[in-house]
Structures are given as structure tokens and as C-alpha cells.
Amino acid sequence: MTHVKFNHSPLPRLVEDIFNSGWNKYVKDDFLTSDFFTTHPPVNIVETKDAFLLDVVAPGFVKEDFKISADDKAITISAERKAEAKTEGDKQVRREFNFKSFKRSFSITETVDVNRIQAKYENGILKVTLSKKENKQDAPKEIVVE
Structure with missing residues (x-):
């Protein structure tokens, strides 16, 4: 068995x-x-006292390739690079890189002032600054005890 x-x-x-x-x-x-x-693309997000700073690594693009839109709930960053025109008679010997389009969205808090968002593209990094709303605190009010 x-x-x-x-x-x-x-x-x-x-x-x-x-x-x-x-x-x-x-x-x-x-x-x-x-x-x-x-x-x-990789993104770094840093919060400072006055703003959120987004760094998007996107080498090979030009500033005209980017489109950024924002509303009260989210910011969307996208980029699209048009294909390079081939010159007649040129022979492609080797091509190891190309540029792809991308689109990324991030939720934003109510502390972000959508009207003061700024963006700058330099050295292959898109730097987006999301300024925070100014906190206007009312002056302390004295309360009389009766």
C-alpha cells in the first residue's frame, strides 16, 4: 500500500x-x-510655508509642448512632442530614444490659490509652483464676561 x-x-x-x-x-x-x-515621468513634490513645489523630470521637451490646467480639486500636467520630420535622403542608422507624450494629475487642497500657479521649464525639469492662499486671520476679539 x-x-x-x-x-x-x-x-x-x-x-x-x-x-x-x-x-x-x-x-x-x-x-x-x-x-x-x-x-x-518622475515627480518630486515639496511643501514650503508659502507653496507646494512640483518638479517634473521631462528632458527633451520645449516649453510649448506642455499644457497645464487646474481647478479647485486637481492640477493636470501633460506634454506632447510632435515627431520630427524626416529629411528625404537621410538614412536612420540608429535610434535609441524617442519622446512620448504623458499626462499626470494631482489632487490639490483648498489651501492652493489656483489663480497664482506658475510654471517654468529649464534644464529638462518643469517646475510648477502652487502658491498657498494667504491666511487672513481676524484680530483677536476680546470677549467680555458678564
């Missing part, structure tokens, strides 16, 4: 499903390839 051992634990099957299913494809195809980083 042969002794057969059964593994009733669902954990090994669950782990196998995670790595062999669409999740693995999603991670491998989007995050681990350079495609993810070229379509979603």
Missing part, C-alpha cells in the same frame, strides 16, 4: 496564482520596463 500525502493548504496555490496571473504581467510589463517611466 502506498502512502499519499495531500496538501490542503490554499497558500501555495494562492502564491502561484499571484505570480502566474495578470498581476505578474502588470508588474513586469508596466513597472519593470522603461516604458512606465517614459510615460509617467
Whole structure:
């Protein structure tokens, strides 16, 4: 008689499903390839006393390629670079880079003054300044105890 051992634990099957299913494809195809980083440029966000500072790494663009829109809830930054026209007779020997369009949106708080947002593009970095609203505090009011 042969002794057969059964593994009733669902954990090994669950782990196998995670790595062999669409999740693995999603991670491998989007995050681990350079495609993810070229379509979603890295962004640094710093909060100062007076503003939020967004730095978007986007080398190879010109300032006319960017479009920035904002409302009370979000700011959207996008860029699109038109393909370079080929000169007749030129032969492409090697092409290792291209510029892809991107679009990123960020939620903003009610402290941001949408009318005072500024942007500047220099050295491959788009610098967006989201100024905060000025806090106008009322003068302390004296309360008389009766």
C-alpha cells in the first residue's frame, strides 16, 4: 500500500496564482520596463510655508509642448512632442530614444490659490509652483464676561 500525502493548504496555490496571473504581467510589463517611466515621468513634490513645489523630470521637451490646467480639486500636467520630420535622403542608422507624450494629475487642497500657479521649464525639469492662499486671520476679539 502506498502512502499519499495531500496538501490542503490554499497558500501555495494562492502564491502561484499571484505570480502566474495578470498581476505578474502588470508588474513586469508596466513597472519593470522603461516604458512606465517614459510615460509617467518622475515627480518630486515639496511643501514650503508659502507653496507646494512640483518638479517634473521631462528632458527633451520645449516649453510649448506642455499644457497645464487646474481647478479647485486637481492640477493636470501633460506634454506632447510632435515627431520630427524626416529629411528625404537621410538614412536612420540608429535610434535609441524617442519622446512620448504623458499626462499626470494631482489632487490639490483648498489651501492652493489656483489663480497664482506658475510654471517654468529649464534644464529638462518643469517646475510648477502652487502658491498657498494667504491666511487672513481676524484680530483677536476680546470677549467680555458678564
